[in-house]
Amino acid sequence: MVTLTTMKSGQRGTVVAIQAGWGARRRLEVLGIRPGAKLQKVSSLFARGPVVVRVGTAEIALGYGLAEKVLVRVE
């Protein structure tokens, strides 16, 4: 199991858990990032920059701090 920050660009996986407070979890959920959701990491910017993932047909950018809290099982 990895976090979105350690996951490699191009890898696909399934969200296992989101280790964040209620508010952050809800913000992620409405964008489709919730336990059980399948996603693909598109890219991440150097030096603790944001991570971009693709969920369904949508692309979503998460700040590094938030991306660290999303646990993913890589396929």
Place this chain on the structure above:
Amino acid sequence: MRRPVVVLMGLPNVGKSAIFGGLTGTWVTASNYPGTTVEYYRGYLRLPDGETVEIHDAPGIYDLEPASPAEEVALRLLEEADVIVNVVDATQLERNLPLTLQLLATGKPMVLVLNFWDEAKHKGIHVDVWSLERELGVPVVPTVAVSGWGIKSLASALHRARRGERGWLERQERWVRVGEIVGRVQRVVHRHHTLLERLQDASLRPITAVPMAALMLYLAYRVVTGVGEGLSEAVITPALEGPYTSFLLHLHRLLAHHPILAQVLIGELQGGRIALEESLGLLSTGVYVAIGVVLPYLVAFYAVLGFLEDFGYLPRVAVLVDRFLHRLGLHGYAIIPLILASGCNVAGVLAARTLESRRQRFIACTLMAVAIPCASQLAMITGLVGRYGGAYLGLVLASLASVALVVGTVLDRLVPGHTPSMLVEIPPYRWPHWKGQLKKLRMRVSYFLRDALPYIFLGILLVNVMYALGFIHWVADVCGPVLERLLGLPPGAVIAMLVGFVRKDVAVAMLEPLRLSAEQYVVGATVLAVYFPCAATVAMLLRELGFLATLAAAVVMFVAASASGSLLNLLLRILPHPWLAAVAMLAVATFISSSLKRGGRNEGA
């Protein structure tokens, strides 16, 4: 009897504003990024049966629990709705339907709009409209809002609005239900990547993203200056210098018996001729500043900004600058209000509503007020300082960047509250529709002509009144020595400072008659940009932040202006070249910023 109220509801960036425009014939700003609409707009539509309904365009929301002031606006509107039009992005049914189910549970009659119908087809996404109607129990209308396709069917579907599937589902149940519906009504066919999608991926990969951003910035700069100069030289200057000055001279002769009126309207003649830059009349200098200098660049700037907005580039810039903006107490998405502020600070302050916390809104608004000159101010600065060479113009911009860096770092440490991580949806690239582009440009330019032009005239009028009353000499005597010693500016620069409270472009123009050196123009232009925003921006700050926060911001501006102006003056005296001064300014700012950061970490440890 009150008219029935129809409210457009939906996720951010699904095209509600474009649908609103289509239905009501009025136009509100629509762009390709989430959070364009932060206020609500109202318009009217006459239905085919002759009844008139009121249409409200609401800011986008993700669900019925608000997370920002813009979302609260939307929820208040929902309560007033007699009919809901739920606008849905047809390419992302699964993401959109949870809100749809929540809206249905309110028990209000509803119509569902499947927007981006053409894009869904291109992407190989097929939605069965009839099955979706059966599943939800409400009419479903496919549209392509930017081209107007489907808007008529939507208008005639309004009186078929029905209460659909009822009952409040818990989040978990809602997702299950959404999965079920999507499984029944949507079919996705695989197809190859388009050129736009390849570009899309490249603009997010680190190796290609930075060069692309640099290229984009360079192109934007070239187009704005090229088109601006072209318009100015080919169209506006010949018109102003030829027939218009002869007209003014003629008018001046006609007003020979009304010296006060002649003074206010036309001002002093220079050797029997009209000097558009220096006569200081409403019709001479006022018109010259507004139409001759500012307008051509404003048109060019907004044409480029409008393209980038609708193309969908701005959220990608947000990803690139996220790290840097965290240093200033913001996150990447704050770049969008900051970019809008470089058109007009008033628009920037309003757009700051999309930021989640009060702390971020305060920092963003203060930063734009101190360090981001609006397009018309920058056009004047370019004209005034740029003629001495790009180095001097670069120095002004480097000084403003230094101010932003230091002010941002200080505010990040001082302002209580927190800045959450950025979380934002990146829209796909879309080719802008020319109709929308033209309307947007026309709206922004007419905003300038209608709302900014009076302030320009007011500024010029103020100068006239101050001269007439002898007020200038009095203020110059009092403040002159300070200006002289700290900033190296002559006492006459006070007039520019005073006018700057009203309007910045006029203020910069007031430096012109002082016959300053290039170095003095640099200091003057920088200080004018930093020390206080124009009247319209102040009014907006008061509305959005309240009195105390605006006062706090004003203190920051004053300190930043005196400090940066004095330092700049000093550096220009001891360093032989403006580039060196620019490097020195940036070095000082970086040093202050990083030592503040280190101090912060030690304290935390």
